[in-house]
Amino acid sequence: xxxxxxxxxxxxxxxxxxxxxxxxxxxxxxxxxxxxxxxxxxxxxxxxxxxxxxxxxxxxxxxxxxxxxxxxxxxxxxxxxxxxxxxxxxxxxxxxxxxxxxxxxxxxxxxxxxxxxxxxxxxxxxxxxxxxxxxxxxxxxxxxxxxxxxxxxxxxxxxxxxxxxxxxxxxxxxxxxxxxxxxxxxxxxxxxxxxxxxxxxxxxxxxxxxxxxxxxxxxxxxxxxxxxxxxxxxxxxxxxxxxxxxxxxxxxxxxxxxxxxxxxxxxxxxxxxxxxxxxxxxxxxxxxxxxxxxxxxxxxxxxxxxxxxxxxxxxxxxxxxxxxxxxxxxxxxxxxxxxxxxxxxxxxxxxxxxxxxxxxxxxxxxxxxxxxxxxxxxxxxxxxxxxxxxxxxxxxxxxxxxxxxxxxxxxxxxxxxxxxxxxxxxxxxx
Amino acid sequence: xxxxxxxxxxxxxxxxxxxxxxxxxxxxxxxxxxxxxxxxxxxxxxxxxxxxxxxxxxxxxxxxxxxxxxxxxxxxxxxxxxxxxxxxxxxxxxxxxxxxxxxxxxxxxxxxxxxxxxxxxxxxxxxxxxxxxxxxxxxxxxxxxxxxxxxxxxxxxxxxxxxxxxxxxxxxxxxxxxxxxxxxxxxxxxxxxxxxxxxxxxxxxxxxxxxxxxxxxxxxxxxxxxxxxxxxxxxxxxxxxxxxxxxxxxxxxxxxxxxxxxxxxxxxxxxxxxxxxxxxxxxxxxxxxxxxxxxxxxxxxxxxxxxxxxxxxxxxxxxxxxxxxxxxxxxxxxxxxxxxxxxxxxxxxxxxxxxxxxxxxxxxxxxxxxxxxxxxxxxxxxxxxxxxxxxxxxxxxxxxxxxxxxxxxxxxxxxxxxxxxxxxxxxxxx
Numbered sequence: 001x002x003x004x005x006x007x008x009x010x011x012x013x014x015x016x017x018x019x020x021x022x023x024x025x026x027x028x029x030x031x032x033x034x035x036x037x038x039x040x041x042x043x044x045x046x047x048x049x050x051x052x053x054x055x056x057x058x059x060x061x062x063x064x065x066x067x068x069x070x071x072x073x074x075x076x077x078x079x080x081x082x083x084x085x086x087x088x089x090x091x092x093x094x095x096x097x098x099x100x101x102x103x104x105x106x107x108x109x110x111x112x113x114x115x116x117x118x119x120x121x122x123x124x125x126x127x128x129x130x131x132x133x134x135x136x137x138x139x140x141x142x143x144x145x146x147x148x149x150x151x152x153x154x155x156x157x158x159x160x161x162x163x164x165x166x167x168x169x170x171x172x173x174x175x176x177x178x179x180x181x182x183x184x185x186x187x188x189x190x191x192x193x194x195x196x197x198x199x200x201x202x203x204x205x206x207x208x209x210x211x212x213x214x215x216x217x218x219x220x221x222x223x224x225x226x227x228x229x230x231x232x233x234x235x236x237x238x239x240x241x242x243x244x245x246x247x248x249x250x251x252x253x254x255x256x257x258x259x260x261x262x263x264x265x266x267x268x269x270x271x272x273x274x275x276x277x278x279x280x281x282x283x284x285x286x287x288x289x290x291x292x293x294x295x296x297x298x299x300x301x302x303x304x305x306x307x308x309x310x311x312x313x314x315x316x317x318x319x320x321x322x323x324x325x326x327x328x329x330x331x332x333x334x335x336x337x338x339x340x341x342x343x344x345x346x347x348x349x350x351x352x353x354x355x356x357x358x359x360x361x362x363x364x365x366x367x368x369x370x371x372x373x374x375x376x377x378x379x380x381x382x383x384x385x386x387x388x389x390x391x392x393x394x395x396x397x398x399x400x401x402x403x404x405x406x407x408x409x410x411x412x413x414x415x416x417x418x419x420x421x422x423x424x425x426x427x428x429x430x
Numbered sequence: 431x432x433x434x435x436x437x438x439x440x441x442x443x444x445x446x447x448x449x450x451x452x453x454x455x456x457x458x459x460x461x462x463x464x465x466x467x468x469x470x471x472x473x474x475x476x477x478x479x480x481x482x483x484x485x486x487x488x489x490x491x492x493x494x495x496x497x498x499x500x501x502x503x504x505x506x507x508x509x510x511x512x513x514x515x516x517x518x519x520x521x522x523x524x525x526x527x528x529x530x531x532x533x534x535x536x537x538x539x540x541x542x543x544x545x546x547x548x549x550x551x552x553x554x555x556x557x558x559x560x561x562x563x564x565x566x567x568x569x570x571x572x573x574x575x576x577x578x579x580x581x582x583x584x585x586x587x588x589x590x591x592x593x594x595x596x597x598x599x600x601x602x603x604x605x606x607x608x609x610x611x612x613x614x615x616x617x618x619x620x621x622x623x624x625x626x627x628x629x630x631x632x633x634x635x636x637x638x639x640x641x642x643x644x645x646x647x648x649x650x651x652x653x654x655x656x657x658x659x660x661x662x663x664x665x666x667x668x669x670x671x672x673x674x675x676x677x678x679x680x681x682x683x684x685x686x687x688x689x690x691x692x693x694x695x696x697x698x699x700x701x702x703x704x705x706x707x708x709x710x711x712x713x714x715x716x717x718x719x720x721x722x723x724x725x726x727x728x729x730x731x732x733x734x735x736x737x738x739x740x741x742x743x744x745x746x747x748x749x750x751x752x753x754x755x756x757x758x759x760x761x762x763x764x765x766x767x768x769x770x771x772x773x774x775x776x777x778x779x780x781x782x783x784x785x786x787x788x789x790x791x792x793x794x795x796x797x798x799x800x801x802x803x804x805x806x807x808x809x810x811x812x813x814x815x816x817x818x819x820x821x822x823x824x825x826x827x828x829x830x831x832x833x834x835x836x837x838x839x840x841x842x843x844x845x846x847x848x849x850x851x852x853x854x855x856x857x858x859x860x
Binding site for chain 1: 431432434470471472488489490491493494495497498501502504507509510527528561562565572576579580582619620621622623822823824825827828831832835839841843844845846847848849
C-alpha cells in the first residue's frame, strides 16, 4: 500500500465509524502517522439511518466524506480498503489493496446485524445497518405499494402492506414510528385507490418491554406513543423463521408479510487474525482491558462496538452505541500519545450522557442523568442533540430544513425508487 | 391494469418528464381521467443531473415523487410501468403490469443517449441521462481517484485522472466546468498524496464551436471561461471508438482515459407500435402536426423530445429541451379539452424564452430575447431560473442551501461512493 514512510510511529485504524473518526480527530496534528481504512469512503451517522429508509432524509445528510473530516491534517492518510487478515506476529495487515505495517493497530470495525445463525431469516429479511441497506429498504417499501395496486387478491395485498419489525430497541422503535406516520400522512394521498387503513405495522420484541436499555417509564411511554400511532406491539415474542412470505414465532402468532425488518441484535464485526476464541467474548466482541488493549495481543487496541470492556458497572461491556464509541476513541487517542511519550496509561471511564429514542413526528423518550423526559419536549431534546452530533454545517442545515418541512407538511419527499430492490414476489399468489 | 372504469374520456400519458407532467397538471381537476405511466416513480429535473454526478447535489433535490405532483386531484392515476407495445388499431397499450385502453394516448417518452450505433462506445462510456446513470458517474469519478492512489505507474495514474467529455452542448459544458472546479477546489485537499495538477479535463466537440444552439458570443465566452478553468477544448473533433482505455478520434488525437462521458447527442425514446418509418423522422422522433397529433395515427399525440413538429421557424422540430416540452404539454392539455368539448384545435406556437448554460462556480452564458449576458450576472440569472423551475418548496430551499454552501466553501459534500460502480480496471497495467 502506497503510504509514505515516516519516522513517526504509525497508527492504523480499521473503520471510520464514530470510534475511528473520534480517535483520528484526537490524533490530529500530532507526531504520529495515522492511516484510516474503511470499505466505504464516508462516515455514516447510524442513528438516523431509519430516516433514510423512510424517505425523510437523503443519504448525503447523514453521510460525510471521510477524506473531508481529515483533510486539514497532513499526518492523516485514508485508504478505501477491505481488510482481509491481521498478522499480529509481524505487525502487518493484509487488505484488498495490499499490505500495511503498523506500530499500533486500532480495530474499530463496529458491528453487523446478528441473525443468530438463522440463514433463512438472513436471506429473506431486510437489515438496516448501512446506507445501501437503508436505501434497499426504502425501495422495497415503495415497491410493495406499487405492487399492492396491481392485485385484487386481498391476502396478497395485505401481505404487501404488512410490515414486521423484529427488535424493540431504538432502531425498531424509531422505524415503527416513522412507518406509522407514513401510513397516516402520506399513503392515503399517494395511494388513494388503495385501502391504506389496512396497512399494518408490527413491532416484535423478544423481552417483556421495548427499549430494554432505557428506564421502565421510557419503555412504557414509548409503548403508549406507538400504540396511539397504530403500531401493534408483540412482547415476549420471538420470530424463529421467515421464508420471504410467512414469519413464524415461537408461539402461535404468524405474520404473512412481504417485508420483515430485522433489528433484533448486532454482533461484533470481527477481522480474520483477531477472531480466535481466546480474545473474543459473547457477541463476537474483542475483550479489552481498561486501556482498550486487546487482551494478549501486543500493540493492538479495540474501540467502539467491537470492543468489550468488562467493568464492575458494565459486566457485559458498554452499550454498542455512538457515545461509548466516541468516548473510547477520544480516550485512546490520549493514551496512544502517552505511550509514545512514555507516560503511564489512564484507564477509560464511561460518562453516561443518557439514551433517547424518537417515536413518530413529535414524540420522544429521553433518559438523562437524573432526568427523564417523554413527549414533545423530549422530542426537541432529541432533535437538537442529533443536530449537534451530525458532522458538518451543511448537513445540519439541510437536515434541519428537511425536518421543519416534514414536520409542517407531514411529508417525506425522498420517496424515490432510484435503485429498485427487485424483490421476488412470486411466492405471493394473485 | 387496475384503473377504475369511468364515463370520462381516458387520457393515457406515457412518461413523467417535463412534457408529461405539464400536460397532467393542465388536465388537473377537469372532466377527463388521466393515467400517467412511467418506469420511475419520480420526475427528474434533468438540467441539474450534472450536479448529481459531481457531488454538488443529492438526487432528492432534483427528483420529485410523481405521486406527489398529482396527489391533490382525484382524476389522476399513476402507475409504475414499462410500456411494451402500443396497439393503435384497438386503442390499447401493453405494459409489464397489464393492458390499458385509452381514448387519447400521449407519448411523452422523451429521449435517450444517442451513440450513433457505436456499440463499443455504448458499452464502455458513461451516459448521463438518468439519475442512476448520474450516480454511477459520481461513483466512478471517486473510485478513479482511489485507484490512482494505488499505482506507481504514471501512465495508468494519468489515465485514471483523465476525463474525456464528448459533446459540447450544455450537458458537456456544465459537466466540464464542474469537474474543473473539483480539480481546483476539492482534489488537492482530498488527495494530498496525489499530484492532482495532472488531472485533465477534455471537452471534445464535433462542430466548430461549443454550445452550437446558442449565440456565437455565448459560445466564445463559454470557451473562454472553460479555458480559464483549465479545460482542454477540442473542436472539429469526433470520437470514433473507445475500448474502455483508449478513445480514438477521426484525426490523430487519442486520449488514454478510464472515463469517457458521452454527451454527444440524444435520440427519441420510441415505443414499439409507434416506431415505423412512416411516422418517425431523423433522430427517431415522431412527426407531429401543429396540434401535436402523430401524423396518420388516430387519437395519438406526442409532446416533448420525442415529438418533432416541423415548422417554418423550426424545420427540424424544436430543441430537445425542457421549455418546448413544458409548453407543448400545457398546450396539448388545452387542446384535449377542446376536442372533448368539440371546439376547434389551436396550433402550437413556441415562445422562445432563451437558453443558458453555467460554467464552473460563478459564470454562465445566457441568451434571452434581445438580451445576452455572460459572466457573473448571467450566473445569477441561471441560478434563479433553475430554482424557479424546480418542483417543490423543500427542493428549492435544499438546493439553495447547498449552492450557497458550495459557493462559499468551494465544496461539494455529496462525494459519496454509496453504490460502487465496479468498473473493470484490468485493462490498465500497473
